[in-house]
Amino acid sequence: MLNKQVYLDYTATTPVSPEVLEAMLPYFSEIYGNPSSVYSFSQKSRDAIEKARSQVAKALNADANEIYFTSSGTEADNWALKGVLERMRKAGKGDHLITTKIEHHAILHTANYLEKINNFKVTYLPVDEYGRVRLEDLKNAVTDKTVLVSIMFANNEVGTIEPVKEIGAFCRENKILFHTDAVQAAAHLDIDVKDLNIDLLSMSAHKMYGPKGIGALYIKSPLKFENFMHGGAQERGRRASTENIAGIVGFGAAMEILKSRLSEDRPRIAKLRDKLIKGILNKIPHAKLNGALGDERLPNNVNFSFIGVEGETLLLDLDMKGICASTGSACSSESLDPSHVLLALGLSHEMAHGSLRFTLGRYSTEDDIDYLLSVLPDIVARRRAMSPLWEDYLKQGADPGPISK
Amino acid sequence: MALNYSEKVMDHFANPRNVGEIENPDGVGEAGNPKCGDIMKIYLKVNDETQIIEDVKFKTFGCASAIASSSMATELIKGKSIQEAWDLTNSAVAEALDGLPPIKMHCSVLAEEAIHEALNDYRAKHGMEIIPVEHHEE
Ligand code: FES
Numbered sequence: 001m002l003n004k005q006v007y008l009d010y011t012a013t014t015p016v017s018p019e020v021l022e023a024m025l026p027y028f029s030e031i032y033g034n035p036s037s038v039y040s041f042s043q044k045s046r047d048a049i050e051k052a053r054s055q056v057a058k059a060l061n062a063d064a065n066e067i068y069f070t071s072s073g074t075e076a077d078n079w080a081l082k083g084v085l086e087r088m089r090k091a092g093k094g095d096h097l098i099t100t101k102i103e104h105h106a107i108l109h110t111a112n113y114l115e116k117i118n119n120f121k122v123t124y125l126p127v128d129e130y131g132r133v134r135l136e137d138l139k140n141a142v143t144d145k146t147v148l149v150s151i152m153f154a155n156n157e158v159g160t161i162e163p164v165k166e167i168g169a170f171c172r173e174n175k176i177l178f179h180t181d182a183v184q185a186a187a188h189l190d191i192d193v194k195d196l197n198i199d200l201l202s203m204s205a206h207k208m209y210g211p212k213g214i215g216a217l218y219i220k221s222p223l224k225f226e227n228f229m230h231g232g233a234q235e236r237g238r239r240a241s242t243e244n245i246a247g248i249v250g251f252g253a254a255m256e257i258l259k260s261r262l263s264e265d266r267p268r269i270a271k272l273r274d275k276l277i278k279g280i281l282n283k284i285p286h287a288k289l290n291g292a293l294g295d296e297r298l299p300n301n302v303n304f305s306f307i308g309v310e311g312e313t314l315l316l317d318l319d320m321k322g323i324c325a326s327t328g329s330a331c332s333s334e335s336l337d338p339s340h341v342l343l344a345l346g347l348s349h350e351m352a353h354g355s356l357r358f359t360l361g362r363y364s365t366e367d368d369i370d371y372l373l374s375v376l377p378d379i380v381a382r383r384r385a386m387s388p389l390w391e392d393y394l395k396q397g398a399d400p401g402p403i404s405k
Numbered sequence: 406m407a408l409n410y411s412e413k414v415m416d417h418f419a420n421p422r423n424v425g426e427i428e429n430p431d432g433v434g435e436a437g438n439p440k441c442g443d444i445m446k447i448y449l450k451v452n453d454e455t456q457i458i459e460d461v462k463f464k465t466f467g468c469a470s471a472i473a474s475s476s477m478a479t480e481l482i483k484g485k486s487i488q489e490a491w492d493l494t495n496s497a498v499a500e501a502l503d504g505l506p507p508i509k510m511h512c513s514v515l516a517e518e519a520i521h522e523a524l525n526d527y528r529a530k531h532g533m534e535i536i537p538v539e540h541h542e543e
Contacts, residue, residue, distance in 0.1 A: 310471075312408075316469050329468075331467065331468035336440050338441075338442075385424075386424045386425075386472070388444050388446040388464040389444060391426075
C-alpha cells in the first residue's frame with residue numbers, strides 16, 4: 001500500500017484544524033454542564049456558546065441574536081424552507097418557492113417534499129452553460145404567491161458563484177424572502193448579509209476546518225417562522241435539543257480563523273486552482289472545464305470532463321495513487337443517475353460520466369498539484385485506450401492528442 | 406474504498422486481461438447498459454472447424470465493475486466452445502470475481518449480453534440460427 005495521500009476533496013469535508021480541536025477539547029470532559037441548568041457551573045457552557053455565536057455572526061456582519069445553531073447545513077436548509085413556507089401559507093401570503101436546478105440535495109429534496117407531500121408550488125430555475133442563474137429567469141418566475149427564493153451562494157460541484165447581490169436586491173425590492181445555501185461559499189468568500197440583502201443563510205462547520213455535526217442558520221431579525229426541531233427551549237426557543245457545546249465552540253473558532261486567513265488563503269488557493277486547470281488543459285486532450293471562470297468560480301474548485309472515460313474508474317485509479325477526488329458519474333451515485341448539476345449545465349450523459357472534481361483547501365500545496373498532474377494524463381489515456389466510446393470519438397475525426405495511444 | 410470491491414475485482418480492474426480489438430474478427434458484439442449508459446464491445450476469433458473461441462478481446466466504457474466483469478468474462482470464454490460460451494451467465498462472472506456489490510450486479514449483465522451479441526454475429530455469418538438475447542437487470 002502506498003503511503004502518499006493527496007487530499008483533493010475539500011468540498012466533501014475538511015479536517016478539523018489543530019487550533020479548532022484545541023479550542024474544543026475542554027468542552028468534552030471539563031466544561032460539560034448542560035447550558036439549560038441553573039447552577040453556575042453551566043454558566044461556562046452558556047458563555048462558550050455565546051462567544052461562538054458572536055464569532056459566527058461577526059464573520060457574516062450579522063448580529064449574534066440572528067445566528068441559530070443546528071446539527072448541520074442540511075438541517076438549516078430544511079428548517080429555512082419548511083419553516084418559512086409553512087408560516088407564509090398559514091398567514092395567507094402565498095405558497096410559491098423559487099429555487100434552482102443545481103441546488104444541493106438538501107434543498108432539492110426538501111423542495112420536492114414540500115411540492116409532493118404538502119402541495120406547495122416550486123419553480124426550479126435553469127442555469128446557463130456555466131451554471132449561473134439568470135436574473136431574467138428569476139423575474140419571470142415570480143408570481144404574487146412567491147414567498148421565498150432559495151438560491152445557493154456557490155455551487156458545490158462546479159464552483160460557480162451565483163449573482164447573489166443582484167438576487168438579494170431584487171428580492172428585497174419585491175418583498176420576497178431570500179435564503180441562500182452558503183455551505184460552500186462561506187468557506188471561501190467574504191459574506192456580508194446586510195450588504196447582500198440576505199434574509200436566511202445556511203452554513204456548515206465541517207467545510208471550514210470545524211467539526212462535523214454542527215451548522216447554523218442565519219435568520220434576519222425580526223423574522224419569525226415555524227420551528228423545525230420541537231422540544232426544549234434551546235436557541236431562544238427556536239431550535240430544540242441540548243446544545244452540542246464542543247461543536248459550537250469549534251464552529252466559532254473555525255469561522256474566526258477562516259476569516260482572519262481569508263485574504264491570504266483565497267489568492268493562494270486560487271493560484272493553485274489555476275495551475276491545475278492550465279496543467280490539465282495542456283496535458284490532456286479533449287478535457288472540458290465545467291463551470292464558470294476566474295472570479296465567478298470558487299477559488300478551490302476544479303471540475304473537468306474527459307470524454308470517453310467513466311469517472312468511477314478514474315477515481316479508483318487515482319485512489320491507487322493516493323489521490324482523493326470526486327465524480328459526477330452515474331456509475332458512482334447510489335441512484336445510478338449522473339450529476340443533476342452537470343446535466344443542468346447542458347452536459348451530455350457521456351460527458352457527465354467522465355467528470356472529475358478536485359477541490360483544494362488550506363493544506364493543499366504546489367507539490368500536490370504537480371503530483372496529480374504527473375499521474376492523471378496517463379490514467380486518462382490508459383482508460384481511454386480501453387473505451388469503445390473513445391474509439392468512436394476518434395473515428396469521428398477527433399485528434400487523439402500527443403499522449404493517447 | 407467506498408465500494409467494497411473484492412481483491413479479484415480490483416485486480417481485473419487494475420490489470421484487465423484481453424483488452425483491445427481483433428482485426429477481421431469472426432464475431433463482434435456490443436451491449437449497452439440502460440441503467441447508467443455504459444457500453445461494452447466484444448471481438449471473437451473462432452476456429453471454424455472446432456467452434457472453439459481462440460481469441461477474445463474487449464473494450465468497455467463503464468465503471469470498475471463493468472471493466473472487471475468484461476475482463477473476467479473474456480477469460481472464462483477463451484478456449485471454450487461457442488456453446489459453452491453462450492451458457493456463461495453474469496452471475497457466474499460475478500462469482501468468479503468473488504462477488505460484486507449488489508448495486509453493481511447490472512454491470513456484469515453487460516458482459517453476458519455483449520458475448521451473446523458477438524456469438525450471434527458469428528452464427529449469422531456462418532448460417533446458423535440466431536438465438537434471441539434475453540435482457541435482464543441483475
Ligand atoms: S457500468 Fe455504470 S455502474 Fe457499472
